[in-house]
Amino acid sequence: MEVTSKATRIRLFSIGTPQMRAFHMSWFAFFLCFFAWFGIAPLMKIVRDEMALTQSQIGWLVIGSVAITVVARLLIGWLCDRIGPRRAYTWLLIVGSLPVMGIGLAQDFQTFLVFRLLIGIIGASFVITQYHTSVMFAPNVVGTANATTAGWGNLGGGVTQLVMPIVLGILTVGAYIPFTNIQFLPGLGLSDAAGWRAAMVIAGAMCALVGVAYYFLTQDAPEGNYRELRAAGKLPPKQSVKGSFARAAQDPRVWALFVIYGACFGIELTVNNVLALYFIDYFDFFASMTAVQAVQWAGAAAMLFGLMNVFARTLGGALGDVFGRRWGLSGRVRWLFIALFFEGLALMLFSQMPVLAMAIPALIVFSLFVQMSEGATYSVVPFINKKALGSVAGIVGAGGNAGAVAAGFLFRGAIPWPTAFLVIGALVTVTAFLAFAVRFDSQTEIEARTALDAALADRRAGLAAGGVEPAEAAG
Known part of the structure; x- marks a missing residue:
């Protein structure tokens, strides 16, 4: 599906164009989805104590939280091609908010697992975010745009590690300044059991509100919504979308990226799910704390992993653009290999850290490479098959969740969990070599170079005209 009037640069502090409204709304919607998706993770010590969960049951909850997202991501990419990202995001946020709020009804492991499974639907938000920015931005910046919106969205998985324990504290015994014993807000006096349930209701309500806002503040493409563009003959009819998934699924490069994304984003999802509990269970630092204090301290430490999303995923996509300008599409693939290889090495290093003071710096290094790998992956995705972009993004995105399930x-x-991290790190290092299976023929390289040159020419023309790009003026 070819879309015109794409932006050739990112005006970060602007919301005056359709491209930048989509940019900011897509990352913020994704942020809230990630916040809600992993909102229960830093509270799991409270839930585990209340429901007397075993280690095996915790493992099933980790698996369940990401399992249904595999299917949801496969379907949502096709749905974006068919009805457009605006309506797809609106419905996903509103429908997905229901199990987020509903998990508070759980009283035992079985019911909790069902809701944890259903919450995973909102993980499909990633595909819509990547789709929407791919439609809105030109080849010279699409890697950076994709990586930034995804990275800032992923940041929700880190922020929730800090914020949800604080919300729990406010609702129960009081909130403490991170890494101190200084209380800065008194508690409302709810029990721990009521507190975590109320916290999840707050997270779900925010998702529903942003779903409504997304419908009214964005549009599908630079020139309008898919429904109007199809009526005007500017886009193919819905029926032509039916074969897009089959075209994407028949391309072995898509499945190579599926596995690669499982080795980076899938591992990030896993770490988001287990990191707070890992700190509490494997480091003596937390042994003498009360349950609520341990949750708040461990959540603050776990937040550092997600915090790197502020810039690391953007850096991965930007370096993909740099490698692409220098060495073409094959350059993007080379950078993907480098980032993924060092991700695996960094995770193995983290797994062997015996004390918290050593584990946190190693965690930050690992976080940098895992998120740069994700940005590097989606700097390649827009060039695989432009006529099946949603399906390609959906399949690759589903790979992230498949990796998390595995x-x-x-x-x-x-x-032991340290051994699990060591094994995963070794597998990631080996998986990096699969990047070289993603190849492009000479014709595709020429077309990509031509599109890049045209985008750069548009940008230069816009700068010469006083900073208004032709693509943005059209919006």
């Missing part, structure tokens, strides 16, 4: 089985109690 990794989750290592956390069911059969082996």
Whole structure:
């Protein structure tokens, strides 16, 4: 599906164009989805104590939280091609908010697992975010745009590690300044059991509100919504979208990226799910704390992993653009290999850290490379098959969750969690070599270079005209 009037640069502090409104709304919607998706993760010590969960049951919850997202991501990409990202995001946020709020009804492991499974639907938000920015931005900046919106969205998974324990504290015994014993807000006096349930209702309500806002503040493409563009004959009819998934699924490069994304984003999902509990269970630093204090301190430490999303994923996509300008599409692939290889090495290093003071710096290095790998992956995705962009993004995105499901089985109690991280790191290092299976023929390289040159020419023309690009003026 070819879309015109794409922006050739990112005006970060602007919301005056359709491209930049989509940019900011898509990352913020994704941020809230990630916040809600992993909102329960830093509170799991409270839930575990209340429901007397076993290590095996914790493992099944880790798996369940990401399992349904595999299917949801496969379907949502096709849905974006068919009805457009605006309506797809609106419905996903509103429908996905229901299990987020509903998980508070759980009183036992079985019911909790069902809701944890259903919450995973909102993980499909990633595909819509990547789709929407791919439609809105030109080849010279699409890698950076994709990486930035995804990275800032992923940041929600880190912020929730800090904020949800604070919300729990406010609702119960009081909130403490991170890494101190200084209380800065008194508690409302709810029990721990009522507190985590109320916190999840707050997270779900925010998702629903942003779903409504997304419908009214964005449009599908630079020139309008898909429904109007199809009526005007500027886009192919819905019926032509039916074969897009089949075209994407028949391309072996898509499945190579599926596995690669499982080795980076899938591992990030797994770490988001288990990191707070890992700190509490494997480091003596937390042994003398009360449950609420341990949750707040461990959540603050776990937040550092997600905090790197502020810039690391953007850096991965930007370096993909740099490598692409220098060496073409094959350059983007080379950078993907480098980032993924060092991600695996960094995770193995983190797994062997015996004390918290050593583990946190190693965690930050690992976080940098895992998120740069994600940005590097989606600097390649827009060039695989432009006529099936949504389906390609959906399949690759589903790979992230498939990787998280596979990794989750290592956390069911059969082996110590440090050993699980070591094994995963080794597998990621080996998987990096799969990047070289993603190849482009000479014709595709020429077309990509031509499109890049045209985008750069548009940008230069816009700058010469006083900073208004032709693409943005058309919006």
